[in-house]
Amino acid sequence: MLKLVGVKKRLGGQPVLQGIDLTIPPGKLTTIIGRSGEGKSVLLKHMIGLLQPDEGQVWVDGVEISRLRGHALNEVRKRFAMLFQGAALFDSMTVFENVAFPLRERLRMKGAEVTKRVDEKLAQVGLGGMGHKFPAELSGGMRKRAGLARALVMQPEIILFDEPTTGLDPLMAKSIHDLITSTQRTFGFTAVMVSHEIPEIFGISDYVAMLKQGKIAAMAPPAEFQRTADPEITEFISVGGTMALPAAPPNR
Numbered sequence: 001m002l003k004l005v006g007v008k009k010r011l012g013g014q015p016v017l018q019g020i021d022l023t024i025p026p027g028k029l030t031t032i033i034g035r036s037g038e039g040k041s042v043l044l045k046h047m048i049g050l051l052q053p054d055e056g057q058v059w060v061d062g063v064e065i066s067r068l069r070g071h072a073l074n075e076v077r078k079r080f081a082m083l084f085q086g087a088a089l090f091d092s093m094t095v096f097e098n099v100a101f102p103l104r105e106r107l108r109m110k111g112a113e114v115t116k117r118v119d120e121k122l123a124q125v126g127l128g129g130m131g132h133k134f135p136a137e138l139s140g141g142m143r144k145r146a147g148l149a150r151a152l153v154m155q156p157e158i159i160l161f162d163e164p165t166t167g168l169d170p171l172m173a174k175s176i177h178d179l180i181t182s183t184q185r186t187f188g189f190t191a192v193m194v195s196h197e198i199p200e201i202f203g204i205s206d207y208v209a210m211l212k213q214g215k216i217a218a219m220a221p222p223a224e225f226q227r228t229a230d231p232e233i234t235e236f237i238s239v240g241g242t243m244a245l246p247a248a249p250p251n252r
């Protein structure tokens with residue numbers, strides 16, 4: 001169970017997170033939405049221990065990771081994968097080498113075992129037979145798939161996705177969303193995704209949370225979330241998309 005309690009963080013002299021209380025349901029897909037610059041990426045980085053809170057705690061299964069350093073933090077991080085916005089592949093390595101990298105570096109795995117695991121993951125993300133290509137030879141959507149294969153290959157319990165469909169056309173974005181949900185259901189990992197894809201995320205998420213003024217303003221399953229009484233949230237989700245809400249239509 002991933003849980004943030006009273007997390008506060010200032011960056012560049014400005015308050016970014018101002019008291020985050022958030023429990024991420026295990027084995028589900030939770031999507032975090034919010035305006036640009038609101039602190040969504042900063043929030044993800046706290047979950048994986050890349051940033052430490054000024055105040056408050058981040059808990060992973062009863063371990064307070066916000067106070068861990070060095071080896072102890074690395075051990076907890078092995079349970080996570082994070083897919084950054086740009087997929088962050090190594091340009092000088094083939095797709096195969098990119099996906100093999102964490103197995104070799106972090107698990108010290110070698111030879112046929114690596115090949116088997118990498119080929120299996122590439123096939124799962126629809127990149128079977130593409131292992132010899134370099135990232136520059138791939139489309140944006142294929143690069144995202146390769147990034148997802150690299151995240152999945154470590155069989156993490158928790159995967160954090162930072163805007164995984166940024167820069168993709170709607171069809172490619174849909175195929176990445178489908179892949180995230182199908183792999184999540186197959187492997188049962190806990191997924192946390194930051195996304196601007198409204199209304200699409202309502203169709204794929206188990207829970208939606210909104211970050212507003214440094215706090216979680218609402219968190220609920222999509223149908224309930226969309227019936228919120230908070231006019232700012234209603235406006236945000238109606239501007240982001242065009243989904244009409246029978247219970248509380250956008251007031252515009």
Ligand SMILES: Nc1ncnc2c1ncn2[C@@H]1O[C@H](COP(=O)(O)OP(=O)(O)OP(=O)(O)O)[C@@H](O)[C@H]1O
Binds near residue numbers: 036039
């Ligand atoms: N390392 C840093 N040093 C100083 N300020 C930072 C740092 N990282 C983030 N910030 C600031 O924190 C705020 C939140 O940034 P963050 O990237 O989390 O926003 P976001 O909600 O993910 O935005 P977007 O939706 O545009 O990706 C911004 O004002 C940003 O400039």
